[in-house]
Amino acid sequence: MALNSTQLSNAQLIIDYGKGHGFGDSQVELAIKVAFLESSLGLNMTNP
Numbered sequence: 001m002a003l004n005s006t007q008l009s010n011a012q013l014i015i016d017y018g019k020g021h022g023f024g025d026s027q028v029e030l031a032i033k034v035a036f037l038e039s040s041l042g043l044n045m046t047n048p
Helices: 005-019 025-039
Strands: none
Touching: 005 025
16 A cells, blocks of 8 residues: 555654654554554544
């Protein structure tokens, strides 16, 4: 599955925040996975 530019940008924001605040790689990876599951990394922001 390929991510679009919005998803890649949002994932990069999570990476930058995590690294800037001392989170480890596994924690940042988990945050990205959760963001993808919850909103497809920002594509689905409404509650059905």
